[in-house]
Amino acid sequence: MTNTSRPVVLIAEKLAPSVLDALGDGVEVRHVDGTDRAALLEAVQDADALLVRSATQVNAEVFAATRKLKVVARAGVGLDNVEVPAATQNGVMVVNAPTSNIVSAAEHAVALLLAVARQIPAAHETLQNHEWKRSKFNGVELNGKTVGVVGLGKIGQLFAQRIAAFGVNLIAYDPYVSAARAAQLGIELVSLEELLERSDAISIHLPKTPETKGLIGAEQLAKAKRGVIIVNAARGGLIDEEALAEAVKEGQVGGAGVDVFSTEPTTESPLFNVPGIVVTPHLGASTAEAQDRAGTDVAKSVALALAGEFVPDAVNVQGGAVGEEVRPYLPLVQKLGTVLSALSPKAPTSVTVEVRGELSNEDVAVLPLAALRGVFSKVVESQVTFVNAPQLAEDLGVSVEVVKETESPNHRSLVTVRAVAADGTTNSVSGTVSGIAQVEKLVNINGRNFDLRAEGTVLLLEYPDRPGVMGTVGTLLGEAGVNIEAAQISQTGDDAVMVLRVDRPVDTQVLDPIGASVGARTVRSVDFG
Numbered sequence: 001m002t003n004t005s006r007p008v009v010l011i012a013e014k015l016a017p018s019v020l021d022a023l024g025d026g027v028e029v030r031h032v033d034g035t036d037r038a039a040l041l042e043a044v045q046d047a048d049a050l051l052v053r054s055a056t057q058v059n060a061e062v063f064a065a066t067r068k069l070k071v072v073a074r075a076g077v078g079l080d081n082v083e084v085p086a087a088t089q090n091g092v093m094v095v096n097a098p099t100s101n102i103v104s105a106a107e108h109a110v111a112l113l114l115a116v117a118r119q120i121p122a123a124h125e126t127l128q129n130h131e132w133k134r135s136k137f138n139g140v141e142l143n144g145k146t147v148g149v150v151g152l153g154k155i156g157q158l159f160a161q162r163i164a165a166f167g168v169n170l171i172a173y174d175p176y177v178s179a180a181r182a183a184q185l186g187i188e189l190v191s192l193e194e195l196l197e198r199s200d201a202i203s204i205h206l207p208k209t210p211e212t213k214g215l216i217g218a219e220q221l222a223k224a225k226r227g228v229i230i231v232n233a234a235r236g237g238l239i240d241e242e243a244l245a246e247a248v249k250e251g252q253v254g255g256a257g258v259d260v261f262s263t264e265p266t267t268e269s270p271l272f273n274v275p276g277i278v279v280t281p282h283l284g285a286s287t288a289e290a291q292d293r294a295g296t297d298v299a300k301s302v303a304l305a306l307a308g309e310f311v312p313d314a315v316n317v318q319g320g321a322v323g324e325e326v327r328p329y330l331p332l333v334q335k336l337g338t339v340l341s342a343l344s345p346k347a348p349t350s351v352t353v354e355v356r357g358e359l360s361n362e363d364v365a366v367l368p369l370a371a372l373r374g375v376f377s378k379v380v381e382s383q384v385t386f387v388n389a390p391q392l393a394e395d396l397g398v399s400v401e402v403v404k405e406t407e408s409p410n411h412r413s414l415v416t417v418r419a420v421a422a423d424g425t426t427n428s429v430s431g432t433v434s435g436i437a438q439v440e441k442l443v444n445i446n447g448r449n450f451d452l453r454a455e456g457t458v459l460l461l462e463y464p465d466r467p468g469v470m471g472t473v474g475t476l477l478g479e480a481g482v483n484i485e486a487a488q489i490s491q492t493g494d495d496a497v498m499v500l501r502v503d504r505p506v507d508t509q510v511l512d513p514i515g516a517s518v519g520a521r522t523v524r525s526v527d528f529g
């Protein structure tokens with residue numbers, strides 16, 4: 001029997017079996033062929049999470065078809081098949097598995113380079129055809145040669161470390177890497193032009209971006225050292241395929257190893273059937289180890305994302321890494337924001353998150369996102385997530401700031417969220433996370449002290465103080481079948497605020513008459529869920 005209340009995880013490409021174990025029974029797993037557009041658009045409607053590799057194009061059309069999608073997880077590195085801005089606009093988190101397959105990809109680049117240098121596939125083929133043609137295959141040695149790495153990121157560095165064992169000189173082109181870092185790795189940083197002129201072999205390890213697409217075309221190949229070997233195990237389209245095929249045919253390029261193509265999947269390419277070019281069908285990440293890691297890494301991220309928690313591998317969430325000390329405050333601060341949205345349901349003009357005490361020593365850049373999720377909970381119809389909260393704030397003209405104070409007289413750490421409305425009205429709510437059990441507590445609302453667990457449903461009544469109000473409210477709630485779990489009153493002069501934690505949500509048809517019967521100025525209900 002299908003349990004429809006479990007989140008639906010839609011797997012759109014072949015992933016390692018480990019992904020299912022890592023996802024566990026808490027989710028319903030469905031499968032679709034991500035390259036079958038119609039099937040994908042249909043299946044994604046009910047998905048809470050979508051898992052892909054490189055073959056599924058996740059663009060605005062896909063996001064438009066979703067109803068409750070929270071996360072797109074790319075079980076691998078490159079995100080050129082996922083339209084991240086469209087995901088952000090829809091409040092959908094995008095995660096990848098940035099280190100899962102980097103060793104496999106680097107090893108594949110080494111394998112391609114050696115296969116080209118020693119013409120292994122072509123020689124293999126002759127023997128398959130029962131021909132012994134030793135004299136046809138004369139390779140080149142790597143020892144003493146100059147190898148150029150284009151893109152000295154994670155995979156580029158792993159490739160460089162491995163190929164260094166062959167006794168080569170290493171140079172690299174990467175305008176975003178410091179010369180000091182390169183020197184640490186024993187690599188000389190040079191311009192692309194110089195790399196082309198000096199390299200006997202070049203391996204490309206760039207992401208595909210508007211800047212890198214077509215980086216190497218006919219002009220660049222013409223500038224390269226005659227007989228250079230070129231390897232591309234990064235992305236199709238970084239090198240012009242026609243130009244590369246021509247350059248190999250003419251002998252300007254000595255050979256090429258290519259794992260990735262501008263259109264995939266493909267069975268046609270100018271790079272096929274050219275002597276000297278070795279091709280593989282995007283196999284860089286296709287090892288047992290890389291696939292296991294990619295599967296388990298994204299499964300962990302999906303579980304966190306579905307639980308509404310912060311995900312370290314998310315690529316479209318501001319705020320950076322979240323420390324152990326900060327993590328328990330994320331749900332609390334969202335709740336403080338939810339109280340503010342109950343006190344003043346319209347979007348404020350500014351939100352300030354004030355962090356006091358021990359927590360102020362931590363990186364708390366993520367806390368405003370949590371606050372905004374709560375503050376906007378009644379303002380916008382669409383889901384408010386860590387992903388789209390900053391964009392919503394910008395769209396609604398809400399300024400956001402964080403203030404830190406080391407002093408906190410009454411609590412180890414205290415967070416206050418303050419919202420100023422367009423008419424200048426200010427509301428503030430403070431909370432803390434208390435004890436080893438990490439109990440989330442509301443400790444101050446608009447300057448009045450309380451001490452109440454921030455959970456379930458909380459009712460707030462502001463009324464002229466007089467005897468018997470508590471009794472009346474309790475009786476009327478009781479008649480409506482609502483049980484009071486905790487109650488506190490704060491009095492100042494003739495004024496009082498009553499805060500009640502009750503055992504179920506209370507709708508306005510019940511609440512408004514209760515407020516009227518005690519002459520309450522305001523009656524609010526906050527559901528923490």
Ligand SMILES: NC(=O)C1=CN([C@@H]2O[C@H](COP(=O)(O)OP(=O)(O)OC[C@H]3O[C@@H](n4cnc5c(N)ncnc54)[C@H](O)[C@@H]3O)[C@@H](O)[C@H]2O)C=CC1
Nearest residue numbers: 077078105151152153154155174176206207233234284285
């Ligand atoms: N064949 C396969 O199966 C696999 C392919 N890949 C591809 O490899 C790419 C690189 O992966 P990582 O090394 O993990 O990424 P990374 O982000 O660690 O490194 C990319 C490097 O490229 C550099 N870069 C960016 N724009 C540049 C430009 N215009 N000119 C020169 N350098 C530039 C960056 O500064 C960075 O150092 C991925 O984006 C993916 O497309 C990744 C895994 C497997």
Ligand SMILES: O=C(O)C(=O)COP(=O)(O)O
Nearest residue numbers: 053054075076077078285
């Ligand atoms: O991780 C990457 O960027 C890759 O290119 C691997 O792609 P794949 O997951 O094998 O479709």
